[in-house]
Each structure stands twice: as structure tokens, then as C-alpha cells.
Amino acid sequence: MYITWFSALNDLYKFKIHSESMQPFGEGHIHHTYLVETSVGKMILQKFNHAVFTEPEKISHNHLVLLSEIDRSKLSFQLPLPIPNKKGEVFTRIEDSLFRFTPFVNGTCINEVQDTKQAYLAAEAFAGFIESGKHISSDSFLEVIPGFNDLSLRYNQLQQAIKQTKRRLTSELDELISFYLNQKDLVEEYEMWINKLPLRLTHNDTKINNLIFSEDLSTVNAVIDLDTLMAGYAFYDFGDLVRTVACTEHEHSTKWEKIGVDKRKYSALMEGFLEGGKEFLTDDEIASLPFGGKMMTCIMGFRFLADYLNGNIYYVIKYDEQNLHRAKNHMYLLKALEVMG
Incomplete structure (x- = not known):
């Protein structure tokens, strides 16, 4: 199978691939990813999973917009976008499979922030990503996943799931349902902000492992995993950083009494995001950032619950109650964020 891929790919790109160099790369669970040597250096080859992203043409459209319009002079890091083939396409179809190449970036990925410096650098980089595309019209980008960060939509989906569920109503489940249904005020605040703020290019998946740091973790070398880039609000990207970086426990933890906000990391995220976004953030956007942490925690709570x-049909789980426990985890984090204001 590999020989068939390489033969076809070598005909469709301006560089040649050394097939014997191919090796699996990274820890991603969506695409099949390989590191390969080519005639122009190392590259990442991905066999794209279009069962997860069912409209890859929207992703390719957004990537081509960025390739043609991104202001790289604004970037202090690399943005490894797909390399177009000889036809100018970022995806190459071979039989029923889609492939793409991206530049290889040296460095290291981490799954957990160890100190405030790393938190600062992460926030600065993700804000810098938004800054680099501030001049691009939000209408230029297609919605890769409709309603991805729409809190109102996710609230309605939760209500529908409650009506249709076949789950037995335990006291634990009842507590969570009551808590999340009582977040109507947060949903209304979301509607207020999106009617007030500008749409911008946003990453929409600002987990720490979507950055490549230098080996000594002193700088960010690249922002990666750009399949979810589309038009959004600055508080989306800041909020997901808060949810995944500033929580004292990871999202799978069931140590309820230990779940809270690491205020030092939270402050570092805010400082870094404000620094990276100082050329574009409006006063209203700055005011919306604390809401972003609460909103992104809440929306994931809605989705997990x-x-x-619905019977655990979307997220991968290791045991039946894991999504219930993820929702409970986010309930405690949201409560801690609400105490902060």
C-alpha cells in the first residue's frame, strides 16, 4: 500500500519522497501521521481522516485563504500549513484516501503546562495567531464544524438529550442536569457578547499540545493542528486555554475536591494573551476574556453531559460514566471560575 501512495505522491508534488524513511509520528488519534525525508528536507505526511472531518473541502479552502493572505511578518513562530500539490490543491486524493504534506518543525510538544512561563508563552502565541489574520475578512473562512462553539446551540442540544435519554436518573446525574440547565444566564451573556464583538480568525482548539516549543521550552516554535481554524471570537481561544491550562486537575480527573483554578497560571495566560493581542484587542474583547474561560468550560460540560x-456516541471513553465524570469535573471548574468573577 505504501508503495502505491509514494508512487502517486511523487508524481503530484514538486519534491521527491524517500519512501524508506517513513515512520509514524506524534500521538494524534484522528489522522495517520508520518515523518518522511524528501528531496527538500523533512516533512510531515498525513493520511487524512475524512470520517471525522466530513467536509475536507472547507478545511482546504480555509488553509488556502491563510496561505495566500496570512501576514507572516506578524508571526514570531512558524505556521506549518499544507503544501499545495502541482494542481494547487492542499489535499491529494489517491483512490478513496486524502493525503497532505506540511513542513516539519523541530521542537517538542507537551501535554501539561508546568509553570507560568509556559502558560504565558502559549497564550501569547495563540493571540499572535489571531493577530496575524486580523486583516482577513471573517467572511473568507468557511465553518468547518457548524455551531462548534455556539453555546446557545449546545444548550439546546443538552435539553434535547435530557428529553430523549434512556439513562436512569441517579442523584449524581440529577445534580449535573440541574446545574447545567441553570446556566441560562451564561447562555444569555454569550448572546450579548457575540452581538457586540468582531468576528476574527481563531484557532478554536488551543490546547497546549497544539504548540511546538523549543527543546528548552523557552520559546514557541510553531502553532499546529489548524483544521479547526475558522471565524470566531477572541474569547474562544483564550477560554479554551483557561479550561485546559488553568485548571488544577486534568479534564478526566475525579478528584473533585482538588478541582479549581490555578490563579498563577490564569494570570500568566491573561498577561500573555494581552501581550500577543495588544495590536488588535478592543476594550470590549479584553472585557470578554474572563467570560471566555467560563463559557468554554460550560460548553464542554454541556457536550460531555x-x-x-445520548449513550456515549461521540467522545472516546474508557468506562461508561467517563463523560458523566468529565461533565462533573467541568461543573467544579466552572464554579471556581464563577467565584473569581
Whole structure:
């Protein structure tokens, strides 16, 4: 099979691939990813999973917009976008499979922030990504996943899941349902902000492992995993950083009494995001950032709980109650964020 890939790919790109160099790369769970040697240096080859991203043409459209319009002079890091083939396409179809190449970036990925410096650098980089595309019209980008960060939509989906669930109503489940249904005020605040703020290019998946740091973790070398880039609001990207970096426990933890906000990391995220966004953030956007942390925690709580009620059909789980426990984890984090204001 590999020989068939390489033969076809070598005909469709301006560089040649050394097939014997191919080796699996990274820890991603969506695409098949390989590191390969080519005639112009190392590259990342991905066999794209279009069962997960069912409209790859929207991703390719957004990537081509960025390739043609991104202001690289604004970037202090690399943005390894797909390399177009001889036809100018970022995806290459071979039989029923899609492939793409991206530049290889040296460095290291981490799954957990160890100190405030790393938190600062992460926030600065993700804000810098938004800055680099501030001049591009939000209408230029297609919606890769409709309603991805739409809190109102996710609230309605949760209500529907509650109506249709076949789960037995335990006291634990009842507590979570009541808590999340009572977040109507947060949903209304979301509607207020999106009617007030500008749409911008946003990453929409600002987990720490979507950055490549230098080996000594002193700088960010690249922002990666750009399949979810589309038009959004600055508080989306800041909020997901808060949810995944500033929580004292990871999202799978069931140590309820230990779940809270690491205020030092939270402050570092805010400082870094404000620094990276100082050329574009409006006063209203700055005011919306604390809401972003609460909103992104809440929306994931909605989604985890709805998935549990629907029979665990979306998120990968290791045991039946894991989505229930993820929702409970986010309930405690959201409560801690609400105390902060």
C-alpha cells in the first residue's frame, strides 16, 4: 500500500519522497501521521481522516485563504500549513484516501503546562495567531464544524438529550442536569457578547499540545493542528486555554475536591494573551476574556453531559460514566471560575 501512495505522491508534488524513511509520528488519534525525508528536507505526511472531518473541502479552502493572505511578518513562530500539490490543491486524493504534506518543525510538544512561563508563552502565541489574520475578512473562512462553539446551540442540544435519554436518573446525574440547565444566564451573556464583538480568525482548539516549543521550552516554535481554524471570537481561544491550562486537575480527573483554578497560571495566560493581542484587542474583547474561560468550560460540560445522556456516541471513553465524570469535573471548574468573577 505504501508503495502505491509514494508512487502517486511523487508524481503530484514538486519534491521527491524517500519512501524508506517513513515512520509514524506524534500521538494524534484522528489522522495517520508520518515523518518522511524528501528531496527538500523533512516533512510531515498525513493520511487524512475524512470520517471525522466530513467536509475536507472547507478545511482546504480555509488553509488556502491563510496561505495566500496570512501576514507572516506578524508571526514570531512558524505556521506549518499544507503544501499545495502541482494542481494547487492542499489535499491529494489517491483512490478513496486524502493525503497532505506540511513542513516539519523541530521542537517538542507537551501535554501539561508546568509553570507560568509556559502558560504565558502559549497564550501569547495563540493571540499572535489571531493577530496575524486580523486583516482577513471573517467572511473568507468557511465553518468547518457548524455551531462548534455556539453555546446557545449546545444548550439546546443538552435539553434535547435530557428529553430523549434512556439513562436512569441517579442523584449524581440529577445534580449535573440541574446545574447545567441553570446556566441560562451564561447562555444569555454569550448572546450579548457575540452581538457586540468582531468576528476574527481563531484557532478554536488551543490546547497546549497544539504548540511546538523549543527543546528548552523557552520559546514557541510553531502553532499546529489548524483544521479547526475558522471565524470566531477572541474569547474562544483564550477560554479554551483557561479550561485546559488553568485548571488544577486534568479534564478526566475525579478528584473533585482538588478541582479549581490555578490563579498563577490564569494570570500568566491573561498577561500573555494581552501581550500577543495588544495590536488588535478592543476594550470590549479584553472585557470578554474572563467570560471566555467560563463559557468554554460550560460548553464542554454541556457536550460531555449530552454525550453521556445520548449513550456515549461521540467522545472516546474508557468506562461508561467517563463523560458523566468529565461533565462533573467541568461543573467544579466552572464554579471556581464563577467565584473569581
